[in-house]
Amino acid sequence: MNGIIPLFKPKGVTSAAFLDLFKSFLFRVIKGESGKKRKRKRMKVGHGGTLDKGAEGVLVVGIGDGCKELKNFLEGSKKYCVTGKLGAATDTYDSSGTVTSEMPFDKVTIEKFTSVVNKFTGAILQKPPIYSALKFEGQRYSDLARQGCPPEPQLRPVTIYNVECTEFKPPLFKLNVHCSSGTYIRSLVHDIGQELESRAHVIDLCRSQQGQFLLSDALKQEDWSLDNVNKLMVVTKSKRLKDRKSV
Structure with missing residues (x-):
């Protein structure tokens, strides 16, 4: 075969x-x-x-x-459907991790949310999550993180062709993302949370196209x-x- x-x-x-x-x-x-x-x-x-x-x-x-x-x-390119949650960041950038910081989201309106999301379209530099399959000197970052000695991941160029907000019901929101290979959706959601002067992490993720x-x-x-x-x-x-x- x-x-x-x-x-x-x-x-x-x-x-x-x-x-x-x-x-x-x-x-x-x-x-x-x-x-x-x-x-x-x-x-x-x-x-x-x-x-x-x-x-x-x-x-x-x-x-x-x-x-x-x-x-x-x-x-x-790849396409994803992702559900994120405002108010808290985790070390894995998703719900499987430990909460590392919390910030209010009560001032995040749909207008502000949409404006911030739009900032992440086009060619951007993105820092991958520490808990990832990427390797550093032959070892996975996730393995090094579990050992308590993770190096800082380097910024990488990626392209977000389009991000569409399909639902906004704070603290939850849903996005459809069309992006280049190498893009981390967990990092995208994490960075959106920070740009909103709040925090955010992924709670559900589906790759709809590869x-x-x-x-x-x-x-x-x-x-x-x-x-x-x-x-x-x-x-x-x-x-x-x-x-x-x-x-």
């Missing part, structure tokens, strides 16, 4: 653990199809872009030779079958993939 397939990663499982589940599934069904007893061979399976454990949505996975092509297919793959394309775990994988899997020269426009 060689190709690329979009999967739906649910909340509560890391991208790496979810990938292992999919890899085990593939081995079982392929072994079942062959009808032969054989030793488990190493199967190449990789994903193109980590989703937080508490997030859900599109996770693009490469199988076999498809792993080599992940970067080529994932250079496009590169050319939509949420509607993503195969859910309950629908995993060899037939469904073969139907959805695309390869480098797939006409279906070439014909689809990148956002």
Whole structure:
């Protein structure tokens, strides 16, 4: 099996653990199809872009030779639906972390909120969360943070193509975000909270699009079958993939 397939990663499982589940599934069904007893061979399976454990949505996975092509297919933008909460910041920038500071939000009007959100569109410099999959000298920032010795992440250039506020009911708000690869939505929400002279963190996050793959394309775990994988899997020269426009 060689190709690329979009999967739906649910909340509560890391991208790496979810990938292992999919890899085990593939081995079982392929072994079942062959009808032969054989030793488990190493199967190449990789994903193109980590989703937080508490997030859900599109996770693009490469199988076999498809792993080599992940970067080529994932250079496009990404879209997210995020729910944030005003009033408190956490060390992880989401609800899984420890509250580090609190500030009132009673003076944050929809007009002020919209004005501040608009400041974050275009090319900006963003500091990734300390609790992230990024690496420093070969170690993940999140691992170093748990050890109590995290280095300060460096500012990185990212592009926010569009941010739309779809709901504002303080302390909660919802945003649709269209951004470049490498953007951290947790950092965006955290920075918006600070710019509002309050605080904010993410309480719900869904990746609705990754590169050319939509949420509607993503195969859910309950629908995993060899037939469904073969139907959805695309390869480098797939006409279906070439014909689809990148956002």
